[in-house]
Amino acid sequence: MVTRIRRYAQIVDVLSQYGFGIGIERLFPGKTKFRLPSTGKSIDTLTVYERMRLVLEDLGPTFVKFGQIMSTRAELLPPELIEQLKKLQDHAKPIPFSEVMEVIRESCPDCEEFFQEIDETPVASASIGQVHRAVMRDGTVVAFKIQRPGIAELIETDIAILQSLAERIETVFPETRLYNPSGMVEDFAHQIVKELDFTRDARNADRMARNFRDVPGIRFPKIYWQFSSPHLLVMEFVEGVRIDDREAIMAMGFDPHEIGVRGFHAYLKMIFEDGFFHGDPHPGNLLVTKDGDIVFLDFGIVGILRPEKRQNFINLLFALSTDDIELMIRSLEGFGIIIAEQDREPLRDDLYIMMHDFGGGEAEVGQMNFSLVVSELTESMRRYRLKVPMNLMLLLKVFMMVLDIGVRLDPQFNFSKEVTPYLVKLADTNTLSAGYIKRASMSLLEGADALLDMPRNLNLMLRRLS
Known part of the structure; x- marks a missing residue:
């Protein structure tokens, strides 16, 4: 130690x-x-x-x-x-197999009775955990995710040191306070402690599986709770190709465009319907199986959005697509961002210039790059020293990563066209006209502005688009 x-x-x-x-x-x-x-x-x-x-x-x-x-x-x-x-x-030297077995025996004393083999060579080795393939006595193939021995103690020590360093940095270099080093460490400590509990990972997977139980083509690994613990996670072993491997997907006989649509719609559902979304959609965490299913992996990072926060995100996307600077500012404030009164007018000017540079609501679909717009928006936030909550930054990051996957699968991916059925499904069809649906979908920013029907701002949206 x-x-x-x-x-x-x-x-x-x-x-x-x-x-x-x-x-x-x-x-x-x-x-x-x-x-x-x-x-x-x-x-x-x-x-x-x-x-x-x-x-x-x-x-x-x-x-x-x-x-x-x-x-x-x-x-x-x-x-x-x-x-x-x-x-x-996030790569790390593999844990020796003898130590892997020690963790398994300590966390699940009866495991060896139920498993006929555990592969000595890890499938993956990262900073917190290591994954091994195993076969149960009935032939079921599973994945063992083992927590790295001593990692909890090391992280506890490092967090204490980081907290001490952050406080010292703020004292010796007062100019760093605008970056809030202590707050950064606090946010990090809150997140990393959650990731150390593998049962939380398992609960998140189960919750998403329940949310998608009636959605074909989207799967989550089955969790074997009888063998799992905070330091050991046993789940279904999933074989597949990375979701961004276009050639491999076509070789299996599937349409990359359709895969992209399905994955995009899955995230729209997570964010806007469930308010509970997978927070780490890098391509290695989304696999396409030989059956064409999209399987999500790794649930250590998830985002949770209350209904009013979902509304605020819709407002932000809507504001970006229609050059509505006032709505953009209100939606940022709705996420808890405090804008000083003296900064409001300069911020308005900066946002107006930003939207003018990117074409704003006048841009044709495909002319605007959502990632670039968000980068410019976050630069404005940094310039005015706005403290942005982690859930908003996670949401923006996830949205950009999912859009990037879609473009990798099909460079001509028309997000607005694909979002229209989603709008129709969710909208109150007695209120939303076909004309609104068409205009809303065509104003999407790189297809990202899914302007869903939410009661509070529906009339405002209709007035602006009519």
């Missing part, structure tokens, strides 16, 4: 290797000894943001996770740093 003092020393050593020794000396004057970068690590050609990423990678799982979560905070951090944080990879 790594003691806090020893871990502090490791952190200081890594920081100094990448040229941050002077900063450490300012934080702890006269109390640290740092060394210049070793000859094995040339940093002369690296930017400060590249060096920051390398520091996180060298410091291991906690810091990699911290960087990955911070990569969603584009409204707080410089774009150059965000780009580097997005490159962080």
Whole structure:
């Protein structure tokens, strides 16, 4: 077990290797000894943001996770740093199989009675857990997700150090307070502690499976609760290809366009109907099986939206597609973002210029890039030091990732055309005219502005679109 003092020393050593020794000396004057970068690590050609990423990678799982979560905070951090944080990879040295079996025996003493084999070679190895394929005595193939031994203690130590460093940074470098380092660490600690409990992962999977029980073509792995615990998750083993592997999908005889439509509609349902969505839709977490089903994996990160927050997101998308600056500001405030009175007029000007640059509501479908618009919006938030809640940033990140998958599957993917049936399904057909449906779908921003019927703002939307 790594003691806090020893871990502090490791952190200081890594920081100094990448040229941050002077900063450490300012934080702890006269109390640290740092060394210049070793000859094995040339940093002369690296930017400060590249060096920051390398520091996180060298410091291991906690810091990699911290960087990955911070990569969603584009409204707080410089774009150059965000780009580097997005490159962080959650890979780790495999756990020795003897240690894997120790975790299994401790977490599930009876497991060996029910399983005839457990593959020694892991299917995947990440910072928190490792996955192994196993076969039950009745021939059922399952996946064992084992929590890395000692990871909880390491994360606890690292969080305490991060909290201490954040407080010290805010004291020594007052200008950093606008980035709220302590708040960043607090948000991270809240998230990472949840990910350490595998039963929460299992509950999330079960809840999504219930939400989609009547939706064909969308599946979630079955959880074997009798064998699972906070440190061990046993679930159905799913074989398939990554959802962005267009060639493999076609080789199996499926239409990539249809797969994209189905996946997109699944997320629309999660966000706008269920208010409970899968929060990590990178292509490795969405598989297409030989039967053509889309299977979701990894439920450690989920988003939860109350009905009023779903309404606010609809308002934001609607505002982006129709150049409604006032509605855009109100929808941001609806997420709890506080805009200082003196910043309102300059912010209005910036948002107006942004929408003019991107074509706004006059743009034809496909001319506007939702990711670029959101990037510009978050840059405005950063410029005016707006504190954006994590659930909104997660929602925007997820929406952009899902749209990106759709475009990879079909560069000509027409999101507005595909969203129209979804609008019809959800809308109050006694209120929404066919003309509204057509105009709303054609105003979609890269197909992302699913203007769903919500009672509170329906009349406003109808008036603006009539």
